[in-house]
Amino acid sequence: MITFSDIEEAKRNLENVVQKTPLTKAPFLSKTFNSEIYLKKENLQLTGSFKLRGAFNRIAKLDKRRRDNGVVAASAGNHAQGVAFSAQYFNCEATIFMPEATPLTKVSGVKSYGANVVLTGENFDEAYEASLKFCEEHNKEFIHPFADDEVIAGQGTIAVEILEKIPDLKQLIVPIGGGGLISGIAIAAKAINPDIKVIGVVASGARGMKESYKAQMPIDSKAVRTIADGIAVRDVNPKLLDIILDYVDHIVEVSDNEIANAILFLLEKHKLVVEGAGAAATAAIMHEKIEIEDSKICAIISGGNIDVTMLSQIIEKGLVKSYRKMNLIVTLMDKPGALMHLTEIFKECSANIVQIDYDRDSVKLEFGEAHVTIALETKGEEHQKDIREKLKQNGYRYKQI
The missing domain is CATH 3.40.50.1100 (Rossmann fold)
Incomplete structure (x- = not known):
């Protein structure tokens, strides 16, 4: 059995090697939920992860x-x-x-x-x-990634660092993959403050630990599919499940869309590059999966090693969802000046063209027609509505994609 003494020994082993990562208040989240919400930034650890x-x-x-x-x-x-x-x-x-x-x-x-x-x-x-x-x-x-006493004790040092700075913390929100991180954190946190709540967060595409927690017995995920590859664990370890049942107060889940929202939010509002697993705890707060009001909460940002291709996709989809980018396929007559007339409409609407593609060969087109696929920078939902109205007024057939 792992004890708080093991975690204190691990803390001594890590001195002068592992960074005491920043623990800072999240101003946007705190204001939104009328609470004190903090972020433990393990994405800034030496290797980019806890x-x-x-x-x-x-x-x-x-x-x-x-x-x-x-x-x-x-x-x-x-x-x-x-x-x-x-x-x-x-x-x-x-x-x-x-x-x-x-x-x-x-x-x-x-x-x-x-x-x-x-x-x-x-x-x-x-x-x-x-x-x-x-x-x-x-x-x-x-060296097992989570089902190992020394590994769990090492992860528990995060809770010690947090509670040294915020001893009256009410809730710790922790991502769960195999369960080593939340096990170490929960053992340390409960030893320091027995009243603190430790809440785990799984990805909807890797729900094994949540299902096992509910059933109080190991239930492996049949399939694992999530953008949060750091917590995409199929099989539930019985030893870690026992620790989680003893020390963790609740487990919630977040979807890939919610995780992606949190990645974009942390990048844009807090200037933090965070991977899917690292954003899971923040996603649970943002999407109100836990009781937040008038509380003092810390979300663990467990890692920041995100593939730049994935980050690019998340940013692109986020811009579309927030009405800051608009993708259209417009049908127009394939004749001189037709494209210029279309772009004049976008100019009148103050929409900036960032990408354009011209197709006159599609079998879906009538002879003498062309498809223009166009990406626009826009200024919100009302701006996009104005653009659509202008296109209709000028007789264009279009599809928003």
Whole structure:
């Protein structure tokens, strides 16, 4: 059983290596919900994630002989970077198994610390099985990403740092994948303040831990699909479920759309680059999945290692949803001056054209017609309504996409 003493020992092991990441008030969220809402920014940790804490504590506690023989891990990315960094620090070999679809940012991050990377399997659980087989064949030390006492104790140091600064905190909101982070945080938080509420957040596409919490028995997810790859864990570990049942007060879930909203919100309003798993706790607050009013809350931003392609897609969709971008397909006569007349309408409406494509060959077109696919910068819902009205007044057929 992990105790608060184990977490205090982990804190000593991490001194002068792991950063005490910023804990700051979130002004926009606090004002919106009339509460004191804080963000613990583990996305600003050395490897871009909280995972460094547990990985370093685990490897630090290995005896030199086992450590020198090399370590092995399986990870969707963040634990991998934590293990790779720690192995480099202790000058030992690390072999990391990662799912084939792992974002390039995370793969590159692992390799930058000198670790060997093996890409295998469609998800974490398949990579995990391959890593165990390799470990057994080569007699290496396996560093589990969450179901390990030293790893859990390392993650628990986050709660100690938070409650040192805000001892009267009422709620801690924590993302859940395998459950190592929330287990360590909950054990530490309840030891310091038994009245504090610890609330877990899962992604709707990886609901195993929430279903298991409700049933009070392990129920694995049948399928895992979410943009929050850091918490996309299929199988529920019985040991961690027992800890969560004992220490966690409630578990909620957030959809991928809600996570994407939180990523964009944190980027735009708080200037923070956050991955899907890292945004889950903030998404739960933003979309009122927890009781917030007149409370003092801290959301854990667990990581910031998001693939830039995914970030680009989230920004693009966010601009469309917030009426700041408008995509249209307009049908017009394929003759000289027709496109200029169309662009004059957008000029009159003060809509800036950011992209345009001209198609005269589609089989859906009548002879003598053309399709113009156009992207506009707009200033809100009313502005887009004005543009649509202008197009109708000028006799254009169009489709908003």
